[in-house]
Every structure is written in C-alpha cells, then in structure tokens.
Amino acid sequence: MIATRKLIREREDFEQNAPDYIFAEPIKTNIFHWRATILGPSDTPFEGGIFILDIICSDEYPFKPPQCTMKTNMFHPNISSIGKIYIRILEDDWRAVLTIENILLSISSILDNPAMDNPINHEAARYFRENRREYNSIVREYTLKYANEFPIYNENEQNLPSDPDIVYTELNHSLFCDIHNEDEQNLPPAPAMVHTE
Numbered sequence: 789m790i791a792t793r794k795l796i797r798e799r800e801d802f803e804q805n806a807p808d809y810i811f812a813e814p815i816k817t818n819i820f821h822w823r824a825t826i827l828g829p830s831d832t833p834f835e836g837g838i839f840i841l842d843i844i845c846s847d848e849y850p851f852k853p854p855q856c857t858m859k860t861n862m863f864h865p866n867i868s869s870i871g872k873i874y875i876r877i878l879e880d881d882w883r884a885v886l887t888i889e890n891i892l893l894s895i896s897s898i899l900d901n902p903a904m905d906n907p908i909n910h911e912a913a914r915y916f917r918e919n920r921r922e923y924n925s926i927v928r929e930y931t932l933k934y935a936n937e938f939p940i941y942n943e944n945e946q947n948l949p950s951d952p953d954i955v956y957t958e959l960n961h962s963l964f965c966d967i968h969n970e971d972e973q974n975l976p977p978a979p980a981m982v983h984t985e
Contacts, residue, residue, distance in 0.1 A: 791849040793818045798887050810892040812843065820845045822854075824892055828935065832900040833927035837862075837935030841873075841895070843888060853882040856891060861934040863926050865907035865916055866898055874908040 797820060802812060812824035822843040828834030839862065845854040856878060858871040866874045875894050877886055907913035915923035 789847065791810075791845060791847050792819055794850050795845060798889070801887075802889055802931065806889055807893075810889070810896060812841075812888055812892060820847075820849075824888070826892060826896050826899075828931060829896065829900050833924045834899045834935075835930050837931040838937065839899075839935055841892070842871075843891070850884040850886070853878045853886075854891070856895075861924075861930065863909070863912050863930045864899070865902040865904060865909050865913040867912075868908045872908060874906060875903065886955060 795814070798882045799814060799819070806812075809827040809829075810824065812822050815823055822845075824841040824843055824957030826839045826841065828839065838860070839858040842857045842859055843854050846852060856873050858867050858873055868874075873895060875891075875898060877883075877891060877894050902913075902916060904913060904916065912926075914921070915926060
C-alpha cells in the first residue's frame with residue numbers, strides 16, 4: 789500500500805533528520821495514527837510551551853492530507869477551540885510530496901506568524917489585529933496554563949527536568965517511544981476553553 793510505505797519512510801527520515809523542536813511518531817503499531825509535539829518558538833509568547841498534536845492519515849495518504857488536531861488548549865487565529873488547525877498545506881495547497889514533518893514545520897511557523905487571510909478563531913484574530921499587546925498576554929497565559937507539561941503518563945514523569953529544551957536534548961529515544969506510544973485513552977481531557985474579553 790502506498791500510504792503505508794510512505795509513512796514508514798517518513799518515520800525513518802523523521803528520526804534521522806527532524807529539527808529538535810518537533811517530534812512525531814506513530815502510536816503503538818498503527819502507522820496511520822501519529823502523536824506529535826512542537827516546542828513553542830523562542831522570544832514569542834509561546835516560548836517554553838509544549839504543544840501536542842494528533843495526526844490521523846487515511847489510506848488515501850499522501851494523495852489526501854492527514855487530519856491534524858491540536859490537543860493542547862491554545863489561543864491562536866488559525867486554531868479553533870476544539871483544536872482544528874487551518875494552514876494552507878492541509879487544505880488547497882496540499883501535495884502528495886509533502887510530509888508530516890512539513891506539516892509540523894508549517895504549524896510551528898504560524899504560531900507567531902498567523903495566517904490572517906482566513907482565521908478560524910475569530911476572537912483571537914480580533915485581538916491580534918486590534919490589540920497585539922493584549923493578544924500576546926492572553927497567548928502567554930494559555931501557554932503557561934495549558935502547555936507546560938510534557939505528554940508523559942507513567943512513572944518516569946517525576947524524573948524529568950522541567951525545562952523542555954533539556955527534555956528534548958537529554959531524553960533518550962526509547963523514552964520518547966514510550967511517551968508517544970501511550971494509548972490515546974490514557975490522555976487527560978483537554979481543559980475547557982477560557983474566553984477573555
């Protein structure tokens with residue numbers, strides 16, 4: 789199957805070449821269902837945040853884009869309150885040569901540079917356009933409240949450093965596998981959206 793072969797190749801390439809601020813891996817043995825993590829960019833209100841995504845590919849991948857959901861509650865013009873993500877490469881600009889890594893890089897790039905031509909979160913878009921200082925304050929509040937824990941739900945959690953940069957550089961690959969292969973049912977529910985006027 790084309791989808792399976794491409795996803796296996798993507799996993800191998802990702803392990804060897806991906807930048808250290810993104811990580812993604814299939815959940816257990818399901819090559820079509822991935823969990824991903826993006827570190828918030830430095831010198832932005834997202835800095836220090838650990839943003840978790842769920843990625844589901846159909847058997848029509850790579851001819852159709854995967855379904856990507858932001859699991860971390862956040863305030864952003866291109867991400868809805870239920871985690872729907874709007875970026876061009878997941879819509880009209882999708883091409884079969886693109887990869888999960890390309891998607892994660894695109895999401896990382898819009899965190900501090902949202903695509904304002906077609907926002908999905910209109911409240912966040914309004915703050916971004918009309919009151920950037922307040923927007924940054926709200927984003928920072930969300931980041932500190934909801935994006936401050938690495939997705940670990942086992943006994944190793946207490947031994948991890950609190951600095952996400954240290955987590956990414958010092959955590960070994962086998963532990964990453966344990967983190968990202970946890971059954972989805974063990975994930976805590978997303979916190980309720982907080983509306984700030």
